[in-house]
Amino acid sequence: MTYRLPDLEIPADNPFQNDSLDREPVVKFLSKLIGRLDGPFVMAIDSPWGSGKTTLVRMLMEDLKSNEFQCIYFNAWDVDYVTDPLVSLVSSIESINRGAAVGHMKTVKKVATLLFKRSLIVGVKALTMGTLDLGEEVNAAAAELASDTVGDIVDAFNKERELLDQFRTELTLAVDQLPNEGKKPKLVFFIDELDRCRPTFTIELLERVKHLFNVKNIIFVLSIDKQQLEVSTAAVYGASINSMEYLRRFIDLEYGIPAANSRKYTESLITRFGWDTILAGSDENDWNENGRKEFIESFTLLSNVMELSLRARERCITRLRIVMDEENARDFSPHLVALLIVLRSNQPQLFKDFINGDASANTVMESILSLPKGKDLQSDSYGHLIHAHLLDVDIDHFEDNKRRLEMKSNDGGVDASERAYVDKVLATNQQRTLRVLDYLRVKERFARIAPLIDLAAMIK
Structure with a gap:
């Protein structure tokens, strides 16, 4: 007996085969729009919960892939239990870890690991008052970022900035190799279910996208209920924050899904x-x-x-x-x-x-x-x-x-x-x-x- 419908099948060779909401015109419009964008760019597809955003996004992704775009799908809700979304974000781009991009992706992962360790260790050290022994390499990183002198703090900041610059440079070079694999020179990164995540995870993921992935030829497509996202923002920063203005820092363009058939x-x-x-x-x-x-x-x-x-x-x-x-x-x-x-x-x-x-x-x-x-x-x-x-x-x-x-x-x-x-x-x-x-x-x-x-x- 059927009491739970399976996810709608979106065939790669015919994404609109089971299009029960007449979304094909919307998908085709968005597909052409994304094709004209030059990253870095963040687009938000805004619609309330339960309005079919995920199905639309899956159709859009398959339509783009059929036109030789490299696409990545990332379900934020599946991984909102992790401390830092950086690791899962980097893990999801394994699909471009091939050909001439391999060397660059290795560096991207290495730098991401260092950035994650640094942020993690500083937090743990602060909570444990420095009593936790986490190993030589990790403690060294913690020492750099938790030093008491002003000079050391400035040095630590400069090291952090250098790592960020290296991360963005290597990621850019990896994306530049996509045409060698028969792909368009753009990476389209879909982030779904963001508005269902823990508020702190949601905000941190947006921060990571803004500061680490803000590189040439990467386009992010966020599937959101903006009203819920504004609630998450207020939960983290307090009710007095202007959530709408805050979110504009991260989103370049919003698209509201029209009513379904x-x-x-x-x-x-x-x-x-x-x-x-x-x-x-x-x-x-x-x-x-x-x-x-x-x-x-x-x-x-x-x-x-x-x-x-x-x-x-x-x-x-x-x-x-x-x-x-x-x-x-x-x-x-x-x-x-x-x-x-x-x-x-x-x-x-x-x-x-x-x-x-x-x-x-x-x-x-x-x-x-x-x-x-x-x-x-x-x-x-x-x-x-x-x-x-x-x-x-x-x-x-x-x-x-x-x-x-x-x-x-x-x-x-x-x-x-x-x-x-x-x-x-x-x-x-x-x-x-x-x-x-x-x-x-x-x-x-x-x-x-x-x-x-x-x-x-x-x-x-």
Whole structure:
């Protein structure tokens, strides 16, 4: 059973084969832009968590590689347990350690090791008051950087600067050898998941990029949620810091990812979770061509109104699969279950009030329609179906729901678009009601499904 979708496959020979978000135009635009850049340069691809940045970055990287760019992918979150990001950054550029670049890369690694040792030992010596014996070579480095006289401190600073200069020079020479390997004379370095790291690690990595990797023909592409990055900055330097201005020191250009094709994404989730196979031929669940389309449109619409991230939508579909795999849910409509799962995930109190009978279907819909994007649901041709699905199971308020909707339908003071929406809800509900022969059976079925949805919401 599929409860966790694997990472989307990005084939090297066709990066857009599984492009469920219509990202190809964005990737092609960024690819051409990067091709025109002359490093050193830092670009930030900014978008909230769960909006598909990693998939876009992987497509972009494969597209660049197909055009003979040397690319490196670095997942910062995978290594944020290390003391200094320098070691892992240098380790990740092993891919250019070949041909004429070998000698230069050896020096780069050697210098990086010395820089790491110096920073590490000074910190350890300070914490242990100099009582820790770390070996001759390392203690010598510590002595140079921890001397008491002003002259020694200046000398230590000059030695540090010389090492930094040597690091940048050798790295530049290594990148210059890329054309000898049939590559463009640029190194494109992708750093992903930076905004999920420890604040101190995040800031130190940015500092390392700025001061050590600020060399000719190296372009960094940071995948970030800038809002979270600003929070990390404030966590390190205090709330009084102007995080936005501070981050401008590191980022030369920002690009905000445009909104994805959310309908296509829903369809992709349906396919990847195997819904067509699971529900094919089930008259009870209405999973036919029309039912499938209705589900995709209504789930996409509700997700947009609720402003769910792509990751949140996947989580809701995961919970839907878990609930529908339960025997007690087999005869229940996935359209309604998905609606209730979204409601439980985003407005748990309203969900609780509805299943307990303290809030009617009309009350739930009024709350949803009052959201900033709620009017989109009212104006969409599929919006009324969401309302009708809730009416199907709100047996306790059946007459009251119907009466209130009819009053709105006959009220000349109600906006014409709202009245048209209400008329569609009433017409759809009337068609559905003709099939409901046993209200007690509906109520009993709803009593079985509601606890399952509540339990599924606990799955993260």
